[in-house]
Amino acid sequence: MTDWSGYIGLILQGALVTLQLTVMGSALAVVMAFLAGLGRVSRFMAVRVLATTYIEFFRGTSIFVQLFWVYFVLPFAGVTLSPLQAGVLALGLNVGAYGAEVVRGAVKAIGREQREACIALNLTRGQAMRHVILPQALPLMLPTFCNNAIELLKGTAVVSLISLTDMTFQAQVVRAQTGSTLIPFATILVLYFLMALAISTSMRWLERRVTRGLDGVRT
Amino acid sequence: MAAPIIRIDNITKRYGPLTVLDGLSMEVLPGEKLALIGPSGSGKTTILRILMTLETISGGHIEVEGDQLYHMPKNGSLVPADDRHLQRMREKIGMVFQHFNLFPHKCVLDNVTLAPMLTKGVAKAAAEKRAMELLDMVGLADKAKNMPAQLSGGQKQRVAIARALALSPKIMLFDEVTSALDPELVEEVLNVMRKLAAETDMTMLLVTHEMGFAHDFADRILFFDRGKIVEEGKPDEIFRNPRQERTQTFLRKIIAAGHRV
Numbered sequence A: 001m002t003d004w005s006g007y008i009g010l011i012l013q014g015a016l017v018t019l020q021l022t023v024m025g026s027a028l029a030v031v032m033a034f035l036a037g038l039g040r041v042s043r044f045m046a047v048r049v050l051a052t053t054y055i056e057f058f059r060g061t062s063i064f065v066q067l068f069w070v071y072f073v074l075p076f077a078g079v080t081l082s083p084l085q086a087g088v089l090a091l092g093l094n095v096g097a098y099g100a101e102v103v104r105g106a107v108k109a110i111g112r113e114q115r116e117a118c119i120a121l122n123l124t125r126g127q128a129m130r131h132v133i134l135p136q137a138l139p140l141m142l143p144t145f146c147n148n149a150i151e152l153l154k155g156t157a158v159v160s161l162i163s164l165t166d167m168t169f170q171a172q173v174v175r176a177q178t179g180s181t182l183i184p185f186a187t188i189l190v191l192y193f194l195m196a197l198a199i200s201t202s203m204r205w206l207e208r209r210v211t212r213g214l215d216g217v218r219t
Numbered sequence B: 001m002a003a004p005i006i007r008i009d010n011i012t013k014r015y016g017p018l019t020v021l022d023g024l025s026m027e028v029l030p031g032e033k034l035a036l037i038g039p040s041g042s043g044k045t046t047i048l049r050i051l052m053t054l055e056t057i058s059g060g061h062i063e064v065e066g067d068q069l070y071h072m073p074k075n076g077s078l079v080p081a082d083d084r085h086l087q088r089m090r091e092k093i094g095m096v097f098q099h100f101n102l103f104p105h106k107c108v109l110d111n112v113t114l115a116p117m118l119t120k121g122v123a124k125a126a127a128e129k130r131a132m133e134l135l136d137m138v139g140l141a142d143k144a145k146n147m148p149a150q151l152s153g154g155q156k157q158r159v160a161i162a163r164a165l166a167l168s169p170k171i172m173l174f175d176e177v178t179s180a181l182d183p184e185l186v187e188e189v190l191n192v193m194r195k196l197a198a199e200t201d202m203t204m205l206l207v208t209h210e211m212g213f214a215h216d217f218a219d220r221i222l223f224f225d226r227g228k229i230v231e232e233g234k235p236d237e238i239f240r241n242p243r244q245e246r247t248q249t250f251l252r253k254i255i256a257a258g259h260r261v
Helices: A004-040 A045-060 A063-077 A083-109 A112-120 A125-162 A167-178 A182-211 B044-051 B083-090 B108-120 B124-137 B153-165 B183-199 B211-217 B235-240 B245-256
Strands: B006-015 B018-028 B033-037 B059-064 B071-074 B077-080 B093-096 B171-175 B203-207 B220-225 B228-233
Touching: A004 A045, A004 A083, A004 A125, A004 A167, A004 A182, A045 A083, A063 A083, A063 A125, A083 A125, A112 A125, A112 B093, A125 A167, A125 A182, A125 B108, A167 A182, B006 B044, B018 B044, B018 B059, B018 B228, B033 B044, B033 B211, B044 B059, B044 B171, B044 B203, B044 B220, B093 B153, B108 B124, B108 B153, B124 B153, B153 B183, B183 B203, B183 B211, B211 B235, B211 B245, B220 B235, B220 B245, B228 B235, B228 B245
Parallel strands: B033 B203, B033 B220, B093 B171, B171 B203
Antiparallel strands: B006 B018, B006 B059, B071 B077, B220 B228
């Protein structure tokens, strides 16, 4: 009979790495999403082109290839990253490209009438964006951001390919050492599911917070 | 006679092949209350939108208080205005929209204080004090902490008027401000405007289908059709003895539709 407690401990260590990747990757993704999303609606052509290029490139190539480039090719350009850094960078840039379109869509969805009110009240474009457009666009972004964050969580599994000891990597180690597939993979199945559940629950909470008042109830 | 506060000179506005304004010229005196009437699509709303710099113009010039609105002098010639110039010119002008356009994520008070705080650097306390005076004037001081969604259409429009007034514009533009309201809510908005006309010397331009109100409110009526001013004059002249056939036809239709003149 195998003593599973050590192996489960190994998987939990991996879970911590997965969590780290998810949190840091999401943070980078949000930053990139806003930079590129707002860049796409910029009135400066150069900014629009730059943002569009970024989005099309990172949406149009696979996360797997991007990760290998970041980890194995960048060193030739003199940039050497740790596996964790490479993982965060690849995941953040990849998911950020999807998020950018979400930001753009939500900003566009705030109607002409709101923009015109801002002009009539003599707000600058920046003031209008910050105080009027984004606060209304944010609630529209959150449901899709939630999807993206869960996609990112599941995407973290590919970093095991650059020898980062995430949850999937550890499960494979345990499988190799014990010969059991069921126990390690059942464990990470449940763990992935719980993490995804935590993301969707907290996003729902956030959504309730930012939409407060819009339905007419001020608390 | 005082110099005009607005001078519109040979303005043309085209949307693709469609010409909305065709070489339009007009002047508005300081403090004048002007009503623009006419069939829909006649260009009267476009004039207000152009004055608020919500549109671009295809040709012509506009002066507000002697300064070019869409142009600015540079090295002795006129060039298209930059953002800063537009920003400076917009300080003189405020607008109230048909659909209110309140900020739904901000309470009534914040709707009114936002622009003075951001554009004029007014301190929060001072902005709120002024906002409460304005909300009191439009009869909504007790709604200051409400969200726009909790208000009726008439109340929303009165907040929108207070919001525009908070920037103390010299010229106020009212674009069909009662057209989106239920009939029983129209009067409360018109009352606020009557009060404004009586208590301030603001220049007011009004696009409206409320002929009775236009008659009582305006110093001068402009009748628009197909991008041109067909007829203008004192309310009594326009409504009692219109000279142009198109004005007569329009007014007959309006009266047939049940509007009081």
